[in-house]
Amino acid sequence: MDKLVISGGISLQGRVTISGAKNASLAILCAAVMAGELVTLENVPDIRDVQVMMDILRSLGAQVHRTPSNGSLRILMTDPPVQMPPYHLAKQLRASNLLLGPLLARFGRAEIPLPGGCNIGTRPMDLHFKGLSALGARLELEKGTVVARAAGLQGNRIYLDFPSVGATENIMMAACLARGQTVIENAAREPEVVDLANFLNCLGARVRGAGTDVIKIEGVETLGGCMRYAVIPDRIEAGTFMVAAVATRGDVVLENVIPRHLEPLIAKLREAGVEIEEEEERIRVRSTGSLRPIDIKTMPYPGFPTDMQSQMMALLSTVPGTSVIVENIFENRFKVADELKRMGARIKVEGRLAVVEGVEKLEGACVRATDLRAGAALVVAGLMAEGETRIDNVQYIDRGYFNLEQKLRMLGARIWRAPYDEKTPAQDNAVRKSALI
Numbered sequence: 001m002d003k004l005v006i007s008g009g010i011s012l013q014g015r016v017t018i019s020g021a022k023n024a025s026l027a028i029l030c031a032a033v034m035a036g037e038l039v040t041l042e043n044v045p046d047i048r049d050v051q052v053m054m055d056i057l058r059s060l061g062a063q064v065h066r067t068p069s070n071g072s073l074r075i076l077m078t079d080p081p082v083q084m085p086p087y088h089l090a091k092q093l094r095a096s097n098l099l100l101g102p103l104l105a106r107f108g109r110a111e112i113p114l115p116g117g118c119n120i121g122t123r124p125m126d127l128h129f130k131g132l133s134a135l136g137a138r139l140e141l142e143k144g145t146v147v148a149r150a151a152g153l154q155g156n157r158i159y160l161d162f163p164s165v166g167a168t169e170n171i172m173m174a175a176c177l178a179r180g181q182t183v184i185e186n187a188a189r190e191p192e193v194v195d196l197a198n199f200l201n202c203l204g205a206r207v208r209g210a211g212t213d214v215i216k217i218e219g220v221e222t223l224g225g226c227m228r229y230a231v232i233p234d235r236i237e238a239g240t241f242m243v244a245a246v247a248t249r250g251d252v253v254l255e256n257v258i259p260r261h262l263e264p265l266i267a268k269l270r271e272a273g274v275e276i277e278e279e280e281e282r283i284r285v286r287s288t289g290s291l292r293p294i295d296i297k298t299m300p301y302p303g304f305p306t307d308m309q310s311q312m313m314a315l316l317s318t319v320p321g322t323s324v325i326v327e328n329i330f331e332n333r334f335k336v337a338d339e340l341k342r343m344g345a346r347i348k349v350e351g352r353l354a355v356v357e358g359v360e361k362l363e364g365a366c367v368r369a370t371d372l373r374a375g376a377a378l379v380v381a382g383l384m385a386e387g388e389t390r391i392d393n394v395q396y397i398d399r400g401y402f403n404l405e406q407k408l409r410m411l412g413a414r415i416w417r418a419p420y421d422e423k424t425p426a427q428d429n430a431v432r433k434s435a436l437i
């Protein structure tokens with residue numbers, strides 16, 4: 001299994017271009033199976049989760065192709081699925097559950113193995129089921145597979161007990177082909193939900209209110225294609241680079257970002273004493289002086305994103321004073337604390353609360369990514385640590401970051417991938433030299 005090796009202590013400087021959003025891309029790829037004609041997508045990152053989702057769509061019988069010259073994705077699904085998503089693919093990512101609504105709505109039947117992805121919490125699907133049932137679907141769990149059937153969906157009023165991103169997306173997609181109006185109350189307001197709604201409207205759906213907590217959908221008979229739809233930039237990738245810039249006391253300009261989507265993070269970084277300049281599609285992050293401790297509570301958007309919590313924990317581990325983090329979304333997202341402690345961090349975890357006492361510096365160590373954002377946090381920690389950090393389980397990081405090492409190296413970081421399980425320092429040196437050339 002690959003490792004990432006980081007020789008820390010370099011201040012990041014320069015410009016980095018942010019890729020398209022993983023979570024928007026995955027939902028939009030699922031929605032593309034509802035399109036009767038060709039769909040062309042731009043700004044879809046070539047990351048592991050997207051590759052797996054493309055394989056899942058192919059397994060259904062869709063034509064899916066990435067154009068080498070410009071990276072755009074072309075998807076065409078004309079016929080009913082030749083088979084349902086196979087377990088060995090569906091188990092690899094959480095977002096495979098977002099095929100439930102689209103397949104059900106278009107073909108009247110969907111069978112989705114319970115999804116996989118990172119182990120960051122229990123992640124039930126009761127709200128997805130509640131919403132789809134309210135639209136008239138019959139849902140059963142058969143040997144670990146969700147089987148949904150419907151002879152035509154009927155619009156309804158659905159109140160979500162919690163503004164779940166996935167449940168909002170599944171219900172919104174299914175409702176596009178239901179008879180009459182659907183109203184989703186207490187809907188998720190995340191930018192990825194808005195991006196999905198915009199894409200659905202591009203196919204001819206009638207979705208209004210995405211981005212607020214009430215989404216109204218007027219069902220239509222069929223959906224067409226879309227000549228060109230560009231996915232929004234990834235606010236979590238952008239946030240990770242911002243935090244890495246701050247952690248290394250650097251000066252980095254992020255290109256291809258939507259600053260508004262990053263406001264919850266920007267507000268917190270400013271509170272900590274970071275200088276941030278926002279332009280229309282660009283953000284400059286500078287951190288020269290000393291930083292102040294801050295408190296963070298993860299919340300549904302526009303609250304502070306859970307997907308940025310681990311990276312912030314890494315940053316705060318060297319900010320003098322006491323910072324407190326409350327994780328309200330996923331109960332297992334503090335596993336990274338144990339890995340940061342190997343590097344000298346002082347973090348006490350008590351249930352959903354973590355107390356971080358800033359230490360003077362972290363020291364490089366062998367650590368293990370326990371999920372995607374834990375991996376990103378360890379990269380941040382490795383970049384600021386003294387000495388060498390080796391991160392195992394890089395496959396988690398590959399789920400969600402396109403060209404992470406290359407982008408960081410362009411900013412001056414010393415980071416490389418060691419493609420061996422056990423290596424001698426001499427082998428590592430050879431890999432390091434070739435990566436730095």
Ligand SMILES: CC(=O)N[C@H]1[C@@H](OP(=O)(O)OP(=O)(O)OC[C@H]2O[C@@H](n3ccc(=O)[nH]c3=O)[C@H](O)[C@@H]2O)O[C@H](CO)[C@@H](O)[C@@H]1O
Nearest residue numbers: 023095123124125126127128164165166167306307329330
């Ligand atoms: C592919 C994708 O877009 N993933 C994102 C999505 O995940 P995902 O869509 O899985 O996250 P949700 O918003 O659904 O989950 C939020 C909370 O609701 C709970 N819940 C969810 C559904 C349900 O039926 N019942 C229930 O109780 C979950 O356990 C969790 O505590 O939003 C999360 C919250 O912003 C992000 O961290 C993930 O990166």
Ligand SMILES: C=C(OP(=O)(O)O)C(=O)O
Nearest residue numbers: 094095117118307372373
């Ligand atoms: C939790 C995440 O993704 P997923 O929902 O796909 O597991 C994430 O992106 O941090």
